[in-house]
Amino acid sequence: MSIWEYANPVKFMRTSGAILPWVVAGAAICTVTGLVWGFLTSDDYRQGSTVKIVFLHVPAAMMAINIWVMMLVASLIWLVRRHHVSALAAKAAAPIGAVMTVIGLITGAVWGQPMWGTWWEWDPRLTSFLILLLFYIGYIALWSAIEDPDSAADLTAVLCLVGSVFALLSRYAVLFWNQGLHQGASLSVQSGERMSAVYRYPLYLTMLGFGLLFLALLLVRTRTEIRKRRLAALQAREMRA
Amino acid sequence: MTLLSVQGLAVARGGLRTVEGVSFTLDPGQALILRGPNGIGKTTLLRAIAGLQRPVAGRIDMADDAVAYAAHADGVKGALTVAENLSFWARVFGGGGMDTALSAMDLVPLADRPAAALSAGQKRRLGLARLLVARRPLWVLDEPTVSLDTASVLRFAAMVRGHLAGGGAALIATHIDLGLDAQVLDLTAFRAKADRAARPAGFNEAFA
Amino acid sequence: MIALLKRDLRLAVRAGGGFGLGVAFFLILCALVPFGVGPDSGALRPIAPGILWLGALLACLLSLDRIFALDHEDGSLDLLATSPLPLEGAVAVKALAHWITTGLPLIVAAPLFGILLHLPGAAIPALIVSLLLGTPALSMLGAFGAAVTVGLRRGGLLLSLLVLPLYIPTLIFGTEMIRRGQEGGSIATPLLFLAGITAGTLALIPFAAAAALRINLR
Numbered sequence: 001m002s003i004w005e006y007a008n009p010v011k012f013m014r015t016s017g018a019i020l021p022w023v024v025a026g027a028a029i030c031t032v033t034g035l036v037w038g039f040l041t042s043d044d045y046r047q048g049s050t051v052k053i054v055f056l057h058v059p060a061a062m063m064a065i066n067i068w069v070m071m072l073v074a075s076l077i078w079l080v081r082r083h084h085v086s087a088l089a090a091k092a093a094a095p096i097g098a099v100m101t102v103i104g105l106i107t108g109a110v111w112g113q114p115m116w117g118t119w120w121e122w123d124p125r126l127t128s129f130l131i132l133l134l135f136y137i138g139y140i141a142l143w144s145a146i147e148d149p150d151s152a153a154d155l156t157a158v159l160c161l162v163g164s165v166f167a168l169l170s171r172y173a174v175l176f177w178n179q180g181l182h183q184g185a186s187l188s189v190q191s192g193e194r195m196s197a198v199y200r201y202p203l204y205l206t207m208l209g210f211g212l213l214f215l216a217l218l219l220v221r222t223r224t225e226i227r228k229r230r231l232a233a234l235q236a237r238e239m240r241a
Numbered sequence: 242m243t244l245l246s247v248q249g250l251a252v253a254r255g256g257l258r259t260v261e262g263v264s265f266t267l268d269p270g271q272a273l274i275l276r277g278p279n280g281i282g283k284t285t286l287l288r289a290i291a292g293l294q295r296p297v298a299g300r301i302d303m304a305d306d307a308v309a310y311a312a313h314a315d316g317v318k319g320a321l322t323v324a325e326n327l328s329f330w331a332r333v334f335g336g337g338g339m340d341t342a343l344s345a346m347d348l349v350p351l352a353d354r355p356a357a358a359l360s361a362g363q364k365r366r367l368g369l370a371r372l373l374v375a376r377r378p379l380w381v382l383d384e385p386t387v388s389l390d391t392a393s394v395l396r397f398a399a400m401v402r403g404h405l406a407g408g409g410a411a412l413i414a415t416h417i418d419l420g421l422d423a424q425v426l427d428l429t430a431f432r433a434k435a436d437r438a439a440r441p442a443g444f445n446e447a448f449a
Numbered sequence: 450m451i452a453l454l455k456r457d458l459r460l461a462v463r464a465g466g467g468f469g470l471g472v473a474f475f476l477i478l479c480a481l482v483p484f485g486v487g488p489d490s491g492a493l494r495p496i497a498p499g500i501l502w503l504g505a506l507l508a509c510l511l512s513l514d515r516i517f518a519l520d521h522e523d524g525s526l527d528l529l530a531t532s533p534l535p536l537e538g539a540v541a542v543k544a545l546a547h548w549i550t551t552g553l554p555l556i557v558a559a560p561l562f563g564i565l566l567h568l569p570g571a572a573i574p575a576l577i578v579s580l581l582l583g584t585p586a587l588s589m590l591g592a593f594g595a596a597v598t599v600g601l602r603r604g605g606l607l608l609s610l611l612v613l614p615l616y617i618p619t620l621i622f623g624t625e626m627i628r629r630g631q632e633g634g635s636i637a638t639p640l641l642f643l644a645g646i647t648a649g650t651l652a653l654i655p656f657a658a659a660a661a662l663r664i665n666l667r
Contacts, residue, residue, distance in 0.1 A: 134614040141610055145601050148255065154664040155597050159611065162593065162657050166615045169646065173618040176642070177625065236257050291531050294667040310531045314524020320463040321456070332452035333532045371528075 007083035009226050016219045023216045030209030038202035053111045055203060059210035061104035064132060067097030067214060071139075072164050075157035085222065087153035088229070090160065091143050092221030096214055098136035105129055124174045131170045135163045149229065243268055244307065244379050244410045245290070250299035251433065252285045258297060258433035259285055265426055267379070267410040272401065272421050275414040277428035283414040284312070286428070287383050290412065309334075309377035311385060315368030319357030323348055323367055326356050331374035342373035345400050347393070361388040369397055372404075380404060380411040386419070394419070450534060450542050457546035471508040471551040472558045478504040479562040490567040497566035498576070498627035502620055504562070505555050505580060506587065506613075512551050513591040514608055516543050517599040517662065526599070530666055536659040541651075544585075544592035544658075552584035568631065575630025579643060583623040586647040589654045590615045596658040599665050618646050 038055035074090035077083055108126060109119045120126070142159055146152035243266050251261035259282025267273055275283050288294040290301055291310035317326055324339070327348075331339055343349050346366040351359065356367065365388050372380055380401070386394050398419045401411055405421075413419070461468065482500050486492050520526040529539050559580055560573050568576065594612035598604035626639040 131614060131617060138607075138611045138614060141607055142597065145598075145603070145607050151664050151667070155661055158657055158661050158664070159597060162615070162654070166618065169618040170614070170621075173621040173642070176639075177621045233257075236255070288667070291527075293527060293530060306533050308531055310528065312524060312527060314522075314527070316520075316523055316525035316528045318456070318460060318523070318525070320460050325456075325459070329452055329456045330528070330532075333529070333534055335533060375532075 007077075007081070007085050009085055009230075012085050013223060013226060016223055020216065020219050020223075023212055023219065027209055027212035027216045030205055031213055032209075034202050034205030034207075034209050038199070038206060041198050041202065050111055050114050051199070053107050054199065055206045057104060057107040057111060058203060059207045060100045060107065061129065062207060063210050063214050064097055064101040064104050064129065066211075067093050067100060068132065068135070068164070068167070071097065071160055075160040078153055079157050079161075084153075084229070085226070087157065088225040089218060089222045090156070091153070092225055093214075093218055094136060094140050094143065096217050096221070098133060098140060100210075100214075101129055101133045101136060105133065122178055124171075124178055127174045127178070128171045131174070132167060135167050139163065149232075244271075244303060245412070246300075246302040247290070248300045248302075250286070250289065250301065251297045252282055252289045252294065253297045254282060254285045260428050260431040261298065261433045263299070263426075263428070263431045267412060269378070269408040269410055270405050272405055272411040272413065272423035274419075274421070274423050274425045275412065275428060276416070276425055281428045281432060283428060284383050287312070287381050287412065287414055291381050303379065307377055307379045308381050309372050309375040309379070310381045310383075311368055311372060312383040313387065315364050316371075317356045317359070317364050317367055319355065322353050322355050323359070324352040326367060327370055327374060330371045334375040334377070336374045336376035338374055338376070342370040345373055345396070345403075346370040347396060362390055362393060365389055366393055366396075369400070373400070378409045380409065380413075382411065382413045382415075384414055384416075386415055386417055450538050453529075453534065453539060453542045454546055457543060458549060461546065461550045468550055468554050471512060472554045474511055475504045475508045475555055475558060475562060478507065479565050482566065493567045494569070494631075497563060497568040498572070498624045498631065500566055501559055501563060501568070501576060501627070502579075502583075502624045505552075505559070505584060506616055506620060508555055509551055509584065509587045509591060510609055510612065512547065513595050513612065514598070514605050516547050516592050516595040518595070518604070521599045521665075526662070527666060530663070536662055537655040540592055540596065540658040540662065541589075541655045544588045544655075547592065548585050548588035552580075552588055555584065556580045568627075571633060572627050572631040575627045575636050578636075578640065579623045579626040582640070582643045582647055583619045586619050586650040587616060589650050589658075590619075593654050593658040593661065596661040596665065599662065619643065622646065 035055055039052055041052070043049045043051070071090045071093050074086045074093070078087040078090065105126070108129070112121060112126075113119050139156060139159060142156050143152055146155060245267040247266070248264045249261075250263040251258055253259065259280070263286065265273060275286070277283055285294065287310070289296045291308050293310075316330075321329070324343070327342060328339055331337060331342075343352055346369055348363075348366060348370055351363060356364065359367065365385075369385060372382075386397060389397060394417070398421060401413075401419065401421060404411060411423075413423075479500065482496075483493060486496065517526060520529070530536055556577060559576055563573055563576055591612055594608045594615070597611060598608045601607060622639040622643040626636050626643060629636045629639065
């Protein structure tokens with residue numbers, strides 16, 4: 001049996017319906033445990049208690065990027081193999097990604113205020129996220145503007161492709177434009193000053209939790225989209241009969 | 242030699258099939274008139290044959306660059322004169338025969354008039370004259386006689402007859418009698434069935 | 450293709466507003482900025498590169514929806530799609546026509562407006578070269594946005610929403626180049642980046658735009 005079988009909406013509905021409760025439970029357990037554990041850790045010697053926002057900030061920022069990548073993959077699958085579920089999954093993922101980007105930006109601002117003394121800094125990372133948000137908004141707006149669902153899927157997929165290239169370009173252009181204040185990637189292996197294990201394990205847990213949370217939301221939203229399409233098809237058939 | 246061969250063609254509009262199982266062939270010198278009530282999918286079918294739309298099922302076989310398509314919109318630019326409009330299309334299609342085209346549709350006296358000053362019927366005549374400069378063997382025409390007066394309809398019929406005599410073919414959706422020696426295909430018989438059994442295997446009912 | 454270019458240029462001239470409107474908008478923008486930030490040359494000079502590039506960007510944006518919308522309305526686009534011209538070529542030619550009617554006049558007018566904003570004379574060559582290299586990408590990306598939104602109601606607003614984020618890299622390197630010209634630094638790095646972005650855009654975007662047009666035509 002090939003993995004593409006799950007591209008069949010009926011099969012997808014059945015499978016996703018079966019795993020959804022488990023994913024929701026996993027997301028809830030990981031996110032809540034991770035956050036509570038994270039808030040119970042001792043204060044950082046330099047950053048004080050503000051460091052604890054990392055447990056929201058980093059997973060949200062990570063998901064914001066990963067969701068766009070997922071949308072890109074789903075768009076490619078739609079363009080190449082014409083699986084409707086793939087297109088609908090990309091559509092369903094976009095608002096989640098946009099919200100994750102906003103969470104990343106807001107928690108970043110809340111964190112940045114005591115650390116850098118400013119709510120907003122035109123720092124490359126922050127700016128890149130703002131740009132990513134613009135791309136999300138454009139993508140969502142295009143989906144909602146086109147009536148014919150197949151054309152909408154095609155056009156948004158093309159936009160996602162072109163947008164990905166330019167989002168990446170902007171990322172490096174911004175780096176060239178301003179070197180910025182933001183600390184390096186929190187978990188990168190190369191950086192000399194690594195996050196201590198006390199913070200690292202709860203962070204891994206919340207990252208896993210946010211991943212599962214995204215999966216749960218994605219499944220729910222994709223199921224809704226499929227039902228919406230089915231409803232539209234039934235209504236159209238009714239009108240013609 | 243067949244100019245156009247259509248087999249088991251099905252087209253969809255707004256995600257729903259309109260007609261299915263349409264098959265016909267067109268040889269040089271032949272014309273085929275499409276009939277059928279509004280909404281049956283004549284325009285969609287013609288657009289599919291012109292290559293503007295993907296058919297849902299079936300095959301369309303013809304040579305590359307064989308189709309000259311004319312639909313409700315004439316593609317006439319108001320800011321250009323009649324002759325400029327026509328010569329643009331002549332150059333795009335790599336054809337010539339501007340004078341023949343102008344006289345065939347009785348546009349010679351209007352040639353230097355800006356197209357914005359033309360009436361609807363005159364614009365339509367300009368749109369149809371474009372078929373002659375396109376120099377393509379297969380004419381795909383969607384309601385070509387809309388807003389034409391009786392004399393112009395006769396002119397147009399003569400133009401189509403000349404095209405057929407020259408080895409061309411025409412596929413025309415129209416409700417009026419052009420006096421052509423043409424077969425008639427009524428699409429009513431091919432209306433898509435609403436029941437699910439008629440769909441090909443593997444087709445999912447969630448996406449009609 | 451040349452026939453299409455000639456027709457588009459002729460239409461732009463006859464229909465009016467083709468050549469002049471973008472420049473007029475650019476002028477108004479540059480004239481309004483001092484009212485916003487004050488007439489002091491010390492305040493204007495540092496922001497002049499950004500204002501000039503933003504002005505060019507917005508002036509370019511104004512006329513984007515005309516690239517395909519008119520041809521879509523009167524059916525020319527259907528006919529072009531069935532013509533022997535490859536649609537990718539038609540897209541590129543229409544972007545070129547847009548550049549000639551809006552980008553080129555902007556480049557000619559920009560040094561003048563640079564003086565209005567107290568841009569030092571030393572930065573003028575950088576200004577011209579950056580616009581010369583950058584504006585073709587603006588037109589091409591605009592054609593892509595126009596192809597995606599053609600036939601949509603309220604397409605204009607959506608068009609700017611889609612296109613402006615795509616302009617960010619060009620804007621960054623364009624202004625950086627003028628700024629370096631202003632400070633007498635080496636402009637080679639931003640110049641190469643700008644040229645690279647434009648070259649890549651011109652090479653690849655016509656395919657994406659033609660794909661979008663085909664989707665919109667069906």
